[in-house]
Amino acid sequence: MNLEHYIDGAHVPSVSGQTFTSLEPATNRPALTVASGDAEDVDLAVRAALRAFTDGPWPRMPGEERAAVLRGIAAAIEARDERIAELECGDTGLPITQARGQARRAAHNFRFFADVISSLGEDVYRVGSAQLNYVVRKPVGVAGLITPWNTPFMLETWKLAPALAAGCPVVLKPAEWSPLSASLLPEIMEEAGLPEGVFNLVHGIGERAGAALVAHPDVPVISFTGETATGQTIMRDAATGLKTLSMELGGKSPLLVFDDADLERALDAAVFGVFSLNGERCTASSRVLVQDTVYEEFVARLAERAARVRVGPPHDLATELGALIHPEHYERVMSYVRAGVEEGARLVAGGGRPDGLPEGNFLAATVFADVTPAMRVFQEEIFGPVVCVTPFATEKEALELANATRYGLAAYVWTSDLRRAHRMAQSVEAGMLWINSQNIRDLRTPFGGVKASGLGREGGRYSIDVYTEAHIVHVATEDLPIPRFGLG
Ligand code: NAD
Numbered sequence: 001m002n003l004e005h006y007i008d009g010a011h012v013p014s015v016s017g018q019t020f021t022s023l024e025p026a027t028n029r030p031a032l033t034v035a036s037g038d039a040e041d042v043d044l045a046v047r048a049a050l051r052a053f054t055d056g057p058w059p060r061m062p063g064e065e066r067a068a069v070l071r072g073i074a075a076a077i078e079a080r081d082e083r084i085a086e087l088e089c090g091d092t093g094l095p096i097t098q099a100r101g102q103a104r105r106a107a108h109n110f111r112f113f114a115d116v117i118s119s120l121g122e123d124v125y126r127v128g129s130a131q132l133n134y135v136v137r138k139p140v141g142v143a144g145l146i147t148p149w150n151t152p153f154m155l156e157t158w159k160l161a162p163a164l165a166a167g168c169p170v171v172l173k174p175a176e177w178s179p180l181s182a183s184l185l186p187e188i189m190e191e192a193g194l195p196e197g198v199f200n201l202v203h204g205i206g207e208r209a210g211a212a213l214v215a216h217p218d219v220p221v222i223s224f225t226g227e228t229a230t231g232q233t234i235m236r237d238a239a240t241g242l243k244t245l246s247m248e249l250g251g252k253s254p255l256l257v258f259d260d261a262d263l264e265r266a267l268d269a270a271v272f273g274v275f276s277l278n279g280e281r282c283t284a285s286s287r288v289l290v291q292d293t294v295y296e297e298f299v300a301r302l303a304e305r306a307a308r309v310r311v312g313p314p315h316d317l318a319t320e321l322g323a324l325i326h327p328e329h330y331e332r333v334m335s336y337v338r339a340g341v342e343e344g345a346r347l348v349a350g351g352g353r354p355d356g357l358p359e360g361n362f363l364a365a366t367v368f369a370d371v372t373p374a375m376r377v378f379q380e381e382i383f384g385p386v387v388c389v390t391p392f393a394t395e396k397e398a399l400e401l402a403n404a405t406r407y408g409l410a411a412y413v414w415t416s417d418l419r420r421a422h423r424m425a426q427s428v429e430a431g432m433l434w435i436n437s438q439n440i441r442d443l444r445t446p447f448g449g450v451k452a453s454g455l456g457r458e459g460g461r462y463s464i465d466v467y468t469e470a471h472i473v474h475v476a477t478e479d480l481p482i483p484r485f486g487l488g
Helices: 039-054 063-079 081-092 096-119 152-166 181-192 206-215 228-239 263-279 292-307 327-342 395-402 418-427 460-467
Strands: 005-007 010-012 019-024 029-035 124-127 131-139 143-146 170-173 199-201 221-225 244-248 254-257 287-291 346-349 366-369 386-392 410-414 432-435 468-476
Touching: 005 039, 019 081, 029 081, 039 170, 039 199, 039 206, 063 081, 063 096, 063 152, 063 181, 081 096, 081 152, 081 181, 096 152, 096 460, 143 152, 143 206, 152 170, 152 181, 152 221, 152 460, 170 206, 181 199, 206 228, 221 228, 221 460, 228 244, 254 263, 254 395, 263 292, 263 386, 263 410, 287 292, 287 395, 292 346, 292 366, 292 386, 327 346, 327 386, 386 395, 395 418, 410 418, 418 432, 460 468
Parallel strands: 143 170, 143 221, 170 199, 221 244, 254 287, 254 410, 287 386, 366 386, 410 432
Antiparallel strands: 005 010, 005 199, 019 029, 124 131, 131 468, 346 366
16 A cells, blocks of 8 residues: 655655655564655645645634534544554554544544634733733644654544644644554545645654654644654754744653552553553553552562463454564564563563464563662663562652652552542652543643653643644723833
């Protein structure tokens, strides 16, 4: 199958004619030939989007009219629910049952931001009867959206929906390892009646197509999700243009289990939190910190559950853990497994390729116990089905361990002591924290991280802040004093 760019309402190859090959994770056989975008392709896409911004109807439409189109996009996604899930499953190695959830969430993203934009008010500040100051939310301009390869369709829509809702035309640059599901977006947008030039898609390698989008002078906002190191490069590159940046970056999120917790539910959350979505999940609970009084019991039960996580072909309905995205990423995850063993962590489950899956990027659910903060597996994001377990004695030690990495995306606290739960919630360095719960999202709430996990927040009105400028107009409704200069 061949994938092309989508610019100004037309499917087009790269100006250079160049392409790259994308592999199927379950077999590592070449599956797709994809147009490889460069600065010239990005420029064509940005110019189309800029025309849509300066001359087109989209930024000027009442929010309610844009919302109607977004609801149409949601319906068009739902009509392709199964197809999107199948493409995503084949292209990313995500188990089909979990890929279905992502397609549903993608539709929900558009419905949700349709509601946000149709109910959004703007602010007025009155100064007695003398002055009226009102805020107008203006779409900021062409939005550059750069997305990662994990749950690609859902994450693309997580950016597209608010950017479009705010009135911004967009240029989307999907990840090169998972370009397939984005190829359904053009027909979805057309079916919903989105005006031409508002949605543009440029495939390509990050350092070329992505970097060109960041460097383009007519793109005032970049919303990026990906690795912390890439985020740092993008920040440097965006500095020249003084761009607005929204950065959703890596994580190494702790799940804390105190001995008064409901251990069965904490165990369910720990297993699901790190092995769902193949462990390729930014908010994965990849560090489990357990109070020493229940530590050995918890480790044994976690290892037993991990050993029973069903690893298999992504299309198999019984599969819980599919194939990792790419042989390069597989090798990277395996290098961490080797590092864990070399550094002296205790491997209690997994650690290698499961029987019966000789090809493709399959790794058994892997558990390391007795992991210390000095180890690389404790500090670095592995982004695969590998969890590190560390004991703690006191609340103070639990907090120190929780905060002992450079990341701060999510955290999960399991305890039946309400006061302790809230104490931890105040002190754990994380953008998002769940108490006695797995990662259940409420799209109205701010999503994002602290420290090396990101800058800014998206979600609900926080996303609208990213894609709009708050323009303030001051109106004198009485004669306000004017100091009189120049009277001699
Ligand atoms: P990545 O940083 O390698 O790539 C992300 C995107 O950036 C891709 O589209 C890539 O082509 C592009 N890119 C690469 N170099 C670029 C450059 N110099 N300029 C512009 N664009 C460039 O990330 P990945 O490996 O695709 O994704 C996995 C990472 O994403 C993990 O670290 C994960 O934690 C993170 N992530 C974070 C969140 C979050 O919300 N915080 C969500 C999902 C994934």
